[in-house]
Amino acid sequence: MEALALRRGEETATVIEKPRPEPGQGEAVVRTLRVGIDGTDHEILAGEHGGFPEGDDHLVIGHEAVGVVEDANGTAFSAGDVVVPTVRRPPNGTNEYFERGEPDVAPPGAYHERGIEGAHGYAAEYFTSPEQFLVEIPAGLAPLGFLVEPISISEKALELAHSSRSTFDWQPESVLVLGNGSLGLQTLAMLADSVDRLYCLGRRDRPDPTLDIVDEIGATYVDSRETPVPEIPERYEPMDLVFEATGYARHGIESAHALAHNGVAALLGVPRSATFEVDGGEFHERMVLGNRALVGSVNSNRRHFQRAVDSLSSLPAWFTESLVTGVYDLGEFERAFDDDDSTIKTALELSRR
Numbered sequence: 001m002e003a004l005a006l007r008r009g010e011e012t013a014t015v016i017e018k019p020r021p022e023p024g025q026g027e028a029v030v031r032t033l034r035v036g037i038d039g040t041d042h043e044i045l046a047g048e049h050g051g052f053p054e055g056d057d058h059l060v061i062g063h064e065a066v067g068v069v070e071d072a073n074g075t076a077f078s079a080g081d082v083v084v085p086t087v088r089r090p091p092n093g094t095n096e097y098f099e100r101g102e103p104d105v106a107p108p109g110a111y112h113e114r115g116i117e118g119a120h121g122y123a124a125e126y127f128t129s130p131e132q133f134l135v136e137i138p139a140g141l142a143p144l145g146f147l148v149e150p151i152s153i154s155e156k157a158l159e160l161a162h163s164s165r166s167t168f169d170w171q172p173e174s175v176l177v178l179g180n181g182s183l184g185l186q187t188l189a190m191l192a193d194s195v196d197r198l199y200c201l202g203r204r205d206r207p208d209p210t211l212d213i214v215d216e217i218g219a220t221y222v223d224s225r226e227t228p229v230p231e232i233p234e235r236y237e238p239m240d241l242v243f244e245a246t247g248y249a250r251h252g253i254e255s256a257h258a259l260a261h262n263g264v265a266a267l268l269g270v271p272r273s274a275t276f277e278v279d280g281g282e283f284h285e286r287m288v289l290g291n292r293a294l295v296g297s298v299n300s301n302r303r304h305f306q307r308a309v310d311s312l313s314s315l316p317a318w319f320t321e322s323l324v325t326g327v328y329d330l331g332e333f334e335r336a337f338d339d340d341d342s343t344i345k346t347a348l349e350l351s352r353r
Contacts, residue, residue, distance in 0.1 A: 003124035004333055004348065005058040006045055013045060013061060013337075015330055023128040029071035030083060030134070032350040034327065035123045036064030036146035037336045038182065039247075040116060045337070049270075051117045062123030063087045063115035066137070066145025068353060075131035082141070082353075083134040084148040085122060086305055087113050104156065104299040113299075123330075125350050135305045139353075141312060144320055146347050147186070151308035152300035154187045154243075157266040159304070161241055164264050164293045172240035173197060176222070176232065176258055179245035180210040182323060182345040183268070187243050188217050189319045190311050199236060201229065210344060213322050230257035239263055249274035256286055256294065264293040 001020045004013050023029050041061055043049035052059045069081040077083065088103040088111040097106035115121020137145050162170070173196045177184045180202035188198055198219035204211060214221050220236065227235045229251060238260030244251050247269030255265035286292065300308075326346040328336045336346040 001125035002330055002350075003060045003120075004062065004330060005060045005120075005123075007058045008052060011045060011047060013333060015333065016058065018060070018124065020126050021128045023071065023073045024130075026073075026075060026130050027128045028069050028073050028075045028077050028083075028131060028134065029126060029128050030067035030085070031070045031126055032065060032067045032122055032124060033082075033142055033353065034066050034146045034347045034349050035062035035121075036150065036345065036347045037062075038064060038150060038345075042337065042339065044116065048272075049116070053112075053118055053120055056120075059115070060120035060122075060124050061115050062121040062348070063113065064146045064149040064347075065122035065127075066142060066148070067122070067127070068142075069134075070126065075134075077131060077134065077136065082137050082139050082145060084137055084145050084305060084309075085114070085127070085129050086133045086135065086300075086302060087116070087149065088299060089114060089119055089133065091118060101303070102301055104301045104304075123348060123350070132302075135302060135309065137309050138313070141309070142353055144312060144324070147312055147320070147324075147345075148305060148308045149300075150183060151186055151190070151311050152304040153268065153297075154183065154190060155304040155307045155311065156300040157243065157268055157295075157297040158187075158190075160295045160297050161243075161264045161266045164295050165262065168262070170240075170262065172263075174237055174239050174260070175199065175241045175243065176201060176239040177219075177243045177245065178229070178248075178251050178255070179269070180204065180214060180221075181245065184243070184245040185210060185213050185217075185323060185344070186315075187245065188214065188219050189315055192217050192219075197237070199232070199239070201232075204341070208341060209322065209325070213319065213344075216318065216322075229254035232258045233260075242266070244269055247271050250276055252294075253278055253283065256283060256292060259290065259292045262291050264295060267294060267296045268298070270298075 112118035201222040242265035249271035
């Protein structure tokens, strides 16, 4: 079968031939339909993230996938079921985090991530998976099923934000999303029906397709070149929730300056090393006297995937059509990695239903 992989010592992906995987006991064989491409995939190719499976000279990339069960192999699924795989796997047998169904809170060394760290991903014609790591989705969602994984990331971050405010009645009315990439845009769309006032911060000039989406959602675009994050409360309003999806280190600290009393900021971006001055005393005082919180969030678990299926089902068609700017066959995979102002979210198509 064909697969898209990164070889050791290289910085570009290559289509390779691999044997079709044989399922173990309790594993289903899944024929891959589509695999989403995101910033992590770009970082892996650039050598900034990820790791090869032990003993292999390559890593099959891709962690946002949807497929069709080809061989149920004694699992609870049936041939033809449309499924989405989760990402994390136990590295050497099970451990307490996986036994509790909470692999997303496992520390480094207690997990592999398919297509990212220590385990091959889904950008291949077939993959196998234990049934507990597969989530069934409605057949009608198959073309967009690769969005379930990134939506699950937002679901977890929002869950953590609400959990941090669970000791009192917290109903966010103002939300600021930092970043107008696909993750930020999908989060705006997820919140559109439940939040009174939405804002999205970016660094783009009009005309721009992402800003068109922001406008259509009904959010207010904030240009960070004109209004830095700390100045947002004065220019607009203090925010009950800040959702950081930029990976810009300064935003992790500045988020606290945008928060209203009792507000919370959820940080998802993974920054590079950065040094800058911070008034630690002022920051500490702001957090304590304002009853504010910062939470970090990475990965997601099965519960978040299941919620993501519902969220994807509720997103309007115009939004997903605008968000997904290209779906490409494996033979033209380079186009899926284009990174220009017209690209928002792309996917590889490995097969059709």
